[in-house]
Amino acid sequence: xxxxxxxxxxxxxxxxxxxxxxxxxxxxxxxxxxxxxxxxxxxxxxxxxxxxxxxxxxxxxxxxxxxxxxxxxxxxxxxxxxxxxxxxxxxxxxxxxxxxxxxxxxxxxxxxxxxxxxxxxxxxxxxxxxxxxxxxxxxxxxxxxxxxxxxxxxxxxxxxxxxxxxxxxxxxxxxxxxxxxxxxxxxxxxxxxxxxxxxxxxxxxxxxxxxxxxxxxxxxxxxxxxxxxxxxxxxxxxxxxxxxxxxxxxxxxxxxxxxxxxxxxxxxxxxxxxxxxxxxxxxxxxxxxxxxxxxxxxxxxxxxxxxxxxxxxxxxxxxxxxxxxxxxxxxxxxxxxxxxxxxxxxxxxxxxxxxxxxxxxxxxxxxxxxxxxxxxxxxxxxxxxxxxxxxxxxxxxxxxxxxxxxxxxxxxxxxxxxxxxxxxxx
Amino acid sequence: xxxxxxxxxxxxxxxxxxxxxxxxxxxxxxxxxxxxxxxxxxxxxxxxxxxxxxxxxxxxxxxxxxxxxxxxxxxxxxxxxxxxxxxxxxxxxxxxxxxxxxxxxxxxxxxxxxxxxxxxxxxxxxxxxxxxxxxxxxxxxxxxxxxxxxxxxxxxxxxxxxxxxxxxxxxxxxxxxxxxxxxxxxxxxxx
Numbered sequence: 380x381x382x383x384x385x386x387x388x389x390x391x392x393x394x395x396x397x398x399x400x401x402x403x404x405x406x407x408x409x410x411x412x413x414x415x416x417x418x419x420x421x422x423x424x425x426x427x428x429x430x431x432x433x434x435x436x437x438x439x440x441x442x443x444x445x446x447x448x449x450x451x452x453x454x455x456x457x458x459x460x461x462x463x464x465x466x467x468x469x470x471x472x473x474x475x476x477x478x479x480x481x482x483x484x485x486x487x488x489x490x491x492x493x494x495x496x497x498x499x500x501x502x503x504x505x506x507x508x509x510x511x512x513x514x515x516x517x518x519x520x521x522x523x524x525x526x527x528x529x530x531x532x533x534x535x536x537x538x539x540x541x542x543x544x545x546x547x548x549x550x551x552x553x554x555x556x557x558x559x560x561x562x563x564x565x566x567x568x569x570x571x572x573x574x575x576x577x578x579x580x581x582x583x584x585x586x587x588x589x590x591x592x593x594x595x596x597x598x599x600x601x602x603x604x605x606x607x608x609x610x611x612x613x614x615x616x617x618x619x620x621x622x623x624x625x626x627x628x629x630x631x632x633x634x635x636x637x638x639x640x641x642x643x644x645x646x647x648x649x650x651x652x653x654x655x656x657x658x659x660x661x662x663x664x665x666x667x668x669x670x671x672x673x674x675x676x677x678x679x680x681x682x683x684x685x686x687x688x689x690x691x692x693x694x695x696x697x698x699x700x701x702x703x704x705x706x707x708x709x710x711x712x713x714x715x716x717x718x719x720x721x722x723x724x725x726x727x728x729x730x731x732x733x734x735x736x737x738x739x740x741x742x743x744x745x746x747x748x749x750x751x752x753x754x755x756x757x758x759x760x761x762x763x764x765x766x767x768x769x770x771x772x773x774x775x776x777x778x779x780x781x782x783x784x785x786x787x788x789x790x791x792x793x794x795x796x797x798x799x800x801x802x803x804x805x
Numbered sequence: 806x807x808x809x810x811x812x813x814x815x816x817x818x819x820x821x822x823x824x825x826x827x828x829x830x831x832x833x834x835x836x837x838x839x840x841x842x843x844x845x846x847x848x849x850x851x852x853x854x855x856x857x858x859x860x861x862x863x864x865x866x867x868x869x870x871x872x873x874x875x876x877x878x879x880x881x882x883x884x885x886x887x888x889x890x891x892x893x894x895x896x897x898x899x900x901x902x903x904x905x906x907x908x909x910x911x912x913x914x915x916x917x918x919x920x921x922x923x924x925x926x927x928x929x930x931x932x933x934x935x936x937x938x939x940x941x942x943x944x945x946x947x948x949x950x951x952x953x954x955x956x957x958x959x960x961x962x963x964x965x966x967x968x969x970x971x972x973x974x975x976x977x978x979x980x981x982x983x984x985x986x987x988x989x990x991x992x993x994x995x996x
Contacts (some may be wrong), residue, residue, distance in 0.1 A: 545937035
């Protein structure tokens with residue numbers, strides 16, 4: 380599970396020795412995120428975001444459990460109890476803003492984590508399982524974030540719940556019964572609010588469980604690195620602690636500066652004013668949009684305004700939106716290039732940046748009203764999105780001539796790696 | 806009980822198998838089968854509890870008095886916790902709806918099929934967009950009615966005509982016409 384030259388855990392204090400025999404938890408931590416885990420020496424700052432995502436999950440669980448102590452999941456009083464948290468509970472305003480902006484922060488770092496994976500080919504063998512578990516975590520995060528946004532029971536909460544559960548109504552024949560079963564009624568009401576609260580409390584712990592599997596799967600091949608060349612010898616690695624605990628600590632500091640700037644100076648910047656209006660089933664807000672982190676997928680949903688063969692537009696939009704994430708599950712097998720890192724793949728690198736621009740367009744259109752030119756822009760960007768994954772990536776892998784790879788990580792860092800070359804010859 | 810005494814001789818075991826099902830196999834299948842059926846039966850309440858509860862289902866039908874609604878006016882009522890549009894169509898709006906070639910519609914229906922005989926001016930539909938369930942605009946005074954003069958959904962831009970039929974945008978169906986009947990000349994009972 381680790382490299383032969385990894386540091387060994389040797390407790391010296393009698394209490395730690397006693398503990399190690401009974402429950403080797405400190406040993407597990409030492410080998411997972413301590414000096415016992417050798418990591419490539421050349422990781423750049425894009426490798427900070429896994430730790431930051433873990434921090435955000437902890438932040439959300441701590442603030443969320445506290446908010447649940449003051450919140451009441453009943454359609455009659457949910458909005459008032461949210462205002463009670465904002466106005467009456469000691470530090471309640473800060474805890475709620477920390478939780479709301481914490482969700483945005485979580486998605487920022489996870490998106491960067493995912494794009495790190497796209498660019499550096501982190502999904503490729505032997506790390507497919509880490510990638511697949513990561514996509515599962517992302518789907519769970521989306522479900523959790525959606526249900527959390529419903530809880531304050533404001534206008535955006537209510538209409539978000541109505542639109543998203545309406546997606547299931549698009550399924551032929553069984554759609555409407557499924558929708559009523561999910562909501563426990565004909566429209567979002569007390570039954571829906573209560574179950575969303577229950578699941579919103581549960582899912583973060585499910586995410587934490589899958590995160591443990593994600594890290595477990597990571598520790599089998601070990602971390603990837605910017606060259607994409609596998610670790611060959613001890614000189615290619617440094618122990619996680621103190622090297623990357625320090626680097627991640629610095630990254631965490633920068634992250635907290637930005638996060639706190641939002642939390643204390645513009646806590647409502649990423650929210651919608653409409654959600655400070657109590658839910659009203661008889662009036663839809665003029666411009667109904669989800670939170671910013673769903674915009675690219677919302678744009679894909681709305682891009683289908685016409686029927687395709689026998690599939691109605693509504694069902695097509697729903698299928699496309701879910702497929703946009705499900706296609707990530709096939710990424711390790713769609714991109715067949717033996718070279719991992721985008722640094723050494725000139726053609727792939729260009730298409731990577733086109734994908735980034737494409738997703739930026741989808742992001743922008745998802746937040747814009749449903750009118751021209753945004754509908755057409757969404758349609759073009761949606762077509763390219765699927766083209767990238769299903770056509771461009773397999774073709775690039777076939778046609779591209781990659782740049783020469785360094786012999787080892789050490790060579791990439793120091794310019795030469797005599798020891799490793801000698802070892803390889805003998 | 807020869808086969809449960811644990812004899813090591815394979816011939817003895819083979820012999821008992823030849824006679825049919827062994828007692829142990831029977832017990833095994835019966836036990837796992839019973840546990841399986843029991844386990845699946847347990848899922849019924851776990852899944853069914855999420856369906857609409859009795860009090861939600863028991864919401865009675867709604868009665869609306871139409872006397873105060875002038876031609877060209879519309880009101881929003883509530884039916885099963887969802888908005889209901891009741892519109893008193895003008896002669897011009899009825900003519901507009903009837904002028905449309907029905908075959909060209911996404912969800913082909915005539916205005917007559919969507920109203921009661923002799924009451925063609927009363928257009929009663931759910932105020933729930935058939936796309937994703939938003940409340941379309943156009944029922945209240947001063948709201949946009951969209952380019953076909955009926956209703957316009959602000960969420961994803963679906964436009965409905967004066968018979969509340971889908972004409973443009975992502976919605977697949979016309980606004981749903983609920984079951985209703987006129988209990989008198991001016992009172993309608995929905996549901």
